[in-house]
Amino acid sequence: MAAEQRRLLEQLMGDQFANLNTSKTADLTLSSPQSCRSYLCGTCPHDLFTNTKQDLGPCPKFHAENLKVEYDALSKSEKENMGFEFDYSRDMQRHIGQCDGRIDAAQRRLEKTPDEIRRTGVLLRTISDLSRTIEAGLLEIRVLGENGSVNLAASEFFKVRTARAAKEQAEIDLKALSDTSGPSGHQKLQVCDVCGAYLSRLDNDRRLADHFYGKMHLGYAQMRRTLHKDNLMSLVREMMIGEEEMEGIAVEVAEEAEEEEDGD
Ligand SMILES: [Zn+2]
Numbered sequence: 001m002a003a004e005q006r007r008l009l010e011q012l013m014g015d016q017f018a019n020l021n022t023s024k025t026a027d028l029t030l031s032s033p034q035s036c037r038s039y040l041c042g043t044c045p046h047d048l049f050t051n052t053k054q055d056l057g058p059c060p061k062f063h064a065e066n067l068k069v070e071y072d073a074l075s076k077s078e079k080e081n082m083g084f085e086f087d088y089s090r091d092m093q094r095h096i097g098q099c100d101g102r103i104d105a106a107q108r109r110l111e112k113t114p115d116e117i118r119r120t121g122v123l124l125r126t127i128s129d130l131s132r133t134i135e136a137g138l139l140e141i142r143v144l145g146e147n148g149s150v151n152l153a154a155s156e157f158f159k160v161r162t163a164r165a166a167k168e169q170a171e172i173d174l175k176a177l178s179d180t181s182g183p184s185g186h187q188k189l190q191v192c193d194v195c196g197a198y199l200s201r202l203d204n205d206r207r208l209a210d211h212f213y214g215k216m217h218l219g220y221a222q223m224r225r226t227l228h229k230d231n232l233m234s235l236v237r238e239m240m241i242g243e244e245e246m247e248g249i250a251v252e253v254a255e256e257a258e259e260e261e262d263g264d
């Protein structure tokens with residue numbers, strides 16, 4: 001049943017639905033596909049973010065406590081045979097992948113927008129054009145002055161003065177634009193690289209602590225830690241398998257060499 005439908009049913013039926021759930025979970029066995037494997041192996045991501053911005057809603061699968069107890073009691077090799085840890089890792093990986101996507105998007109939002117880039121380009125071009133106008137104007141004034149064309153020199157001087165004022169204004173606009181856009185603007189925001197929330201660099205320690213001990217941040221931190229540990233473990237396991245294989249190959253080579261010696 002889709003999470004959305006379940007939530008609706010829960011609202012409509014209240015306790016009755018809860019009872020329905022219990023009777024349903026009583027029929028489940030460890031291998032039932034309706035049983036949530038993330039819940040059995042550790043913590044279901046749906047339980048990590050309740051009442052936060054990242055609330056995933058209720059889990060579409062069943063969380064049966066008796067099955068969790070049963071699973072916990074299994075030996076390591078029995079657990080490995082069931083392969084639930086793999087499903088759990090994949091589930092966490094999916095949620096962390098989505099979180100990483102949100103972090104990237106938030107990061108991009110802190111960078112300059114296309115409009116800000118365009119306006120910056122226009123202002124830079126304006127400033128460079130005006131600089132050239134001023135330079136050429138000053139040269140013109142000198143030549144006109146040397147030739148005694150005082151009236152023409154005066155009107156050229158007026159043009160240069162106007163260009164100078166325009167250039168100063170463009171420089172002020174450019175500074176204002178770079179102050180309010182990009183990473184230096186937006187109230188000194190930065191993106192939390194664990195959960196993707198915006199943090200203000202102006203926040204005091206208490207507010208930062210509120211964030212780092214908040215449900216959403218801790219939820220992602222826990223998932224990342226678990227997944228990291230799992231990855232390390234499987235790496236170690238791979239290396240151990242590699243060693244066993246190498247030993248096997250070494251034995252084979254030794255045996256072959258012996259056979260060859262016998263043949264001689
Ligand atoms: Zn679940």
Ligand SMILES: [Zn+2]
Nearest residue numbers: 192194195217
């Ligand atoms: Zn965070």
